[in-house]
Amino acid sequence: MNIRPATDADWTQMWRIFQAVVATGTTYAYAPDTREAEARPYWLTPGTQCFVADDEGQIVGMYRLTANRRDLGSHVANASFMVDPRHQGRRIGEALGRDCLREAKRAGFLAMQFNFVVSTNTGAVALWHKLGFEIVGTLPKAFQHRERGLVDAHVMYRFLDDVVV
Amino acid sequence: MNIRPATDADWTQMWRIFQAVVATGTTYAYAPDTREAEARPYWLTPGTQCFVADDEGQIVGMYRLTANRRDLGSHVANASFMVDPRHQGRRIGEALGRDCLREAKRAGFLAMQFNFVVSTNTGAVALWHKLGFEIVGTLPKAFQHRERGLVDAHVMYRFLDDVVV
Numbered sequence: 001m002n003i004r005p006a007t008d009a010d011w012t013q014m015w016r017i018f019q020a021v022v023a024t025g026t027t028y029a030y031a032p033d034t035r036e037a038e039a040r041p042y043w044l045t046p047g048t049q050c051f052v053a054d055d056e057g058q059i060v061g062m063y064r065l066t067a068n069r070r071d072l073g074s075h076v077a078n079a080s081f082m083v084d085p086r087h088q089g090r091r092i093g094e095a096l097g098r099d100c101l102r103e104a105k106r107a108g109f110l111a112m113q114f115n116f117v118v119s120t121n122t123g124a125v126a127l128w129h130k131l132g133f134e135i136v137g138t139l140p141k142a143f144q145h146r147e148r149g150l151v152d153a154h155v156m157y158r159f160l161d162d163v164v165v
Numbered sequence: 166m167n168i169r170p171a172t173d174a175d176w177t178q179m180w181r182i183f184q185a186v187v188a189t190g191t192t193y194a195y196a197p198d199t200r201e202a203e204a205r206p207y208w209l210t211p212g213t214q215c216f217v218a219d220d221e222g223q224i225v226g227m228y229r230l231t232a233n234r235r236d237l238g239s240h241v242a243n244a245s246f247m248v249d250p251r252h253q254g255r256r257i258g259e260a261l262g263r264d265c266l267r268e269a270k271r272a273g274f275l276a277m278q279f280n281f282v283v284s285t286n287t288g289a290v291a292l293w294h295k296l297g298f299e300i301v302g303t304l305p306k307a308f309q310h311r312e313r314g315l316v317d318a319h320v321m322y323r324f325l326d327d328v329v330v
Contacts, residue, residue, distance in 0.1 A: 031236035069281065071196035072309040073318075110315075113304060115280070116234065137302015137320045139278060144237040150275075153238075155302045155320060 001092070003099045006043070006050040006062060013059035014043060014052065021082045025146030027121050032146075042080075049103060053083075053092050060084045061092040063100050068113045077109035077160075093124075097131045105163040112158055118143050119152040133158040166257070168264045171208070171215040171227065178224035179208060179217065186247045190311025192286045193247075197311075207245075214268060218248075218257050225249045226257040228265050233278045242274035242325075258289075262296045270328040277323055283308045284317040298323040 006014065018039050022030040030039070043050050043064055053061040061083040068078035079100045083092045104112050114133065117124055125135075137155035145151045171179065183204050187195040195204070208215050208229055218226040226248035233243035244265045248257045269277055279298065282289055290300075302320035310316045 025237065029234040029236050029238035034236070069194040069307075071194050071199070072190065072311075073194035073281065073307055075309060075315075076304070076307050111306065113307070116238065136304060139241070139301060139320070139322060140324075141276065142234075142238055142241050142278070144240060146237075150240075155304070157304060159305075 001053050001055045001060070001095065003051055003053050003095065006052045008044065010052050010059055010062075011040060011044060014062055015039065017059065017062065017082050017084045018043075020085050024085075027118050027124065029116065029143070049107070051096070051099065051103070053096055055087075060087040060090075061096050063096045065100055065103055065107070067109075068115070075108075075110045077104040077107070077112040078115065079104070079112060093127055094131070097127060101131065101158075101160065101163045102165045105160045105165050109160060111160060114154075114156040116142070117154040117156050118145065119154055120145060120148060125154065125156075128156050131158075132162070166225070166260065167219045168216055168261065169219055171217045173209065175217050175224055175227075176205060176209060179227055180204060182224065182227065182247050182249045183208075185250050189250075192283050192289065194281065194308070214272070216261070216264065216268070218261055220252075225252040225255075226261050228261045230265055230268055230272070232274075233280070240273075240275045242269040242272070242277040243280065244269070244277060258292055259295070262292060266296065266323075266325065266328045267330045270325045270330050274325060276325060279319075279321040281307070282319040282321050283310065284319055285310060285313060290319065290321075293321050296323075297327070 023032045048064050048066040050064045052059045063081045065079045067074040068076045133156040135154045136157040139153045141150035142153040187193050188197045213229050213231040215229045217224045228246045230244045232239040233241045298321040300319045301322040304318045306315035307318040
């Protein structure tokens with residue numbers, strides 16, 4: 001599996017992953033019926049770096065890396081991740097996360113912030129803890145979970161000092 | 166002083182306030198040299214409600230109210246406030262804050278979240294505490310303060326159950 005910058009040619013496969021992930025209604029604020037025209041600029045847009053996990057031509061996951069805020073807050077990165085649900089359990093998310101931390105460090109960011117990690121998404125919370133993130137805040141009932149109703153979301157944060165590029 | 170919806174005709178005065186506020190480099194991520202074309206859509210754009218404090222034709226403050234996230238997070242509001250520095254000490258921020266809470270409640274939001282309250286902006290932190298917000302998270306060194314270097318920013322949050330419209 002090769003993690004490399006995304007190209008326009010990857011979008012068809014990325015869009016399928018996006019649809020499969022938001023269909024669950026359990027991890028992202030995007031509604032299950034989000035249109036392609038809204039999803040695409042989230043991933044492929046100037047000012048945002050986008051990378052895909054390429055398994056011999058099949059895209060199995062992806063992440064986007066950007067500044068969390070402009071100007072006086074632009075030293076803190078933000079990133080989002082999606083893995084093809086059919087390929088869960090292969091530690092693709094972990095590989096993408098580690099790659100993303102290195103790319104953020106290379107790009108000169110001092111820290112990385114996740115703004116909205118759904119608290120019931122325990123796999124994600126555990127992964128980000130494993131990769132050095134801490135919960136620095138909890139937003140009560142901020143996410144409308146498809147099955148559980150209103151649940152909390154976490155803000156997670158980590159400095160990048162110790163990331164080896 | 167009358168708090169009312171902003172109109173396009175208010176923009177010239179709003180832009181002066183925006184410039185005066187971001188010139189300090191102490192409260193907003195916007196750089197002091199932010200261009201008008203970038204500032205205007207932050208305030209006057211579809212999907213965002215914008216209100217001004219009108220003191221006999223003079224605009225002395227303003228706020229914007231919108232959803233903090235789309236779709237499955239759209240029950241939480243976000244708001245931003247600016248007061249003309251020449252009119253500080255008149256409790257204009259407090260009046261705008263109270264008005265904003267009522268507007269958010271009327272619009273059906275369940276909670277309000279401020280994503281980035283600079284920790285050294287003690288006036289703002291105290292005002293939001295006074296209006297019922299709690300610090301639910303702190304982002305370490307997330308703001309490049311013009312005079313103090315990297316300082317923390319707070320995430321503040323409040324439910325709207327008790328707001329009387």
